[in-house]
Amino acid sequence: MTVNEPHFHSSSENCSPSDQSRRRGVLNRLLESRWAERLSYDKYREKVRHVYDGPRGAVLAVCSMLSGHLAFGERLIRERRFDLRGARNILDVGSGAGQIVQHLLKYADPEARITCIDLSWEMLRRARRRLRSDWPQYLVADMCRLPFADRVFDCVTCGYVLEHVPDARMGLAELARVMAPGAKMLLLTTEDNFSGAWTSRVWCCRTYNRQELRQTCESLGLQWRQELWFSKMHRWIRAGGICVEIVKENG
Numbered sequence: 001m002t003v004n005e006p007h008f009h010s011s012s013e014n015c016s017p018s019d020q021s022r023r024r025g026v027l028n029r030l031l032e033s034r035w036a037e038r039l040s041y042d043k044y045r046e047k048v049r050h051v052y053d054g055p056r057g058a059v060l061a062v063c064s065m066l067s068g069h070l071a072f073g074e075r076l077i078r079e080r081r082f083d084l085r086g087a088r089n090i091l092d093v094g095s096g097a098g099q100i101v102q103h104l105l106k107y108a109d110p111e112a113r114i115t116c117i118d119l120s121w122e123m124l125r126r127a128r129r130r131l132r133s134d135w136p137q138y139l140v141a142d143m144c145r146l147p148f149a150d151r152v153f154d155c156v157t158c159g160y161v162l163e164h165v166p167d168a169r170m171g172l173a174e175l176a177r178v179m180a181p182g183a184k185m186l187l188l189t190t191e192d193n194f195s196g197a198w199t200s201r202v203w204c205c206r207t208y209n210r211q212e213l214r215q216t217c218e219s220l221g222l223q224w225r226q227e228l229w230f231s232k233m234h235r236w237i238r239a240g241g242i243c244v245e246i247v248k249e250n251g
Contacts, residue, residue: 028207031197036166036206045119045142048164051204052096052120060123061097061130070099072230072240073159073188077103081228082186082245084108087155091178092116092136093143094161098127100186104157105133115153117141119164144170148178156185160241163190163205168216176220181250185222188243189213196241210242221249 036044051057064070076082084090084107092101095116104114114136118124124138141147143161156175165171175185190196192207200207214224225245234240 028192028194028197031194032192032200032207033204035204036164041144041166041170044166047204049120052118053122056203057097057120057123057126061099061126064097064099068230069240072234073100074103074106075230076186076228076243077107082184084112084155087112089153090114090155090157091148091153093156093158093175094118094164095127095136095138096123096159098131100157100159101127101136102131105131105135112155113137115139117143117146119143144174146174146178150177151180153178154180154183156183158185159188160190162187163200163203163207166206168208168213169220172217172220172222176222176248179248181248183248184225185246185248186228186243187246189241191241195237199241208242213242214244217246222246223249 035047039047052060077084084104087108088111090104090108090112092104092114095101095118098116101114101116108114116124116127116136117139119140119142121140124140128138139147144165156179158175162168162171179185190199190205190207192209196207199205217224223246225247228243228245229235230240230243
């Protein structure tokens with residue numbers, strides 16, 4: 001999406017709300033990482049793997065704890081705002097250091113099968129070491145090329161992974177393919193605001209516009225059941241990114 005640069009007035013008091021909104025959009029676009037646009041998909045894929053294999057991946061779990069995402073994410077599942085009860089085949093996409101998986105181990109039904117995938121084997125190794133559990137199955141896989149049959153998962157969690165795909169449709173279409181009719185997904189991804197732009201810069205990812213992402217989901221038969229927020233503060237300052245419960249349409 002291209003954003004036209006607005007005319008800058010000498011004082012913000014003379015700017016209309018739409019002018020100020022466009023200005024913020026331009027600043028965010030200037031700050032946001034452009035790696036996904038500059039490289040071919042395969043080269044960008046290697047770039048992402050390199051980032052997470054290295055020092056930034058090594059501190060990912062600590063970053064999630066310090067930012068509050070670990071605790072807030074657990075609250076969503078513990079309070080059943082995203083309800084794992086009844087799920088029998090769960091896919092965690094982009095498991096990273098196991099931040100979401102550790103919640104699945106605590107709150108999923110004992111008979112549920114949990115599969116963890118990540119582009120980086122090093123991140124999966126870190127997750128296995130942190131979690132100290134033989135319950136999940138760990139697989140190296142690309143979310144745009146999933147090694148699973150159609151309609152096999154009744155629950156998907158995808159936390160801050162979609163932003164590493166140049167086009168949301170690439171990843172969402174593949175997730176829709178492996179989800180059974182009526183399956184639900186917890187999707188978290190980086191939003192196109194100022195905090196999202198900083199996240200994009202640090203982690204070499206892109207951001208998504210909330211309404212455009214919703215339209216893409218719905219075109220693939222993935223309906224937004226509810227938008228979720230970590231806290232009232234997160235909702236007010238839009239700091240937690242996009243967090244939604246999605247259901248795949250029957251049929």
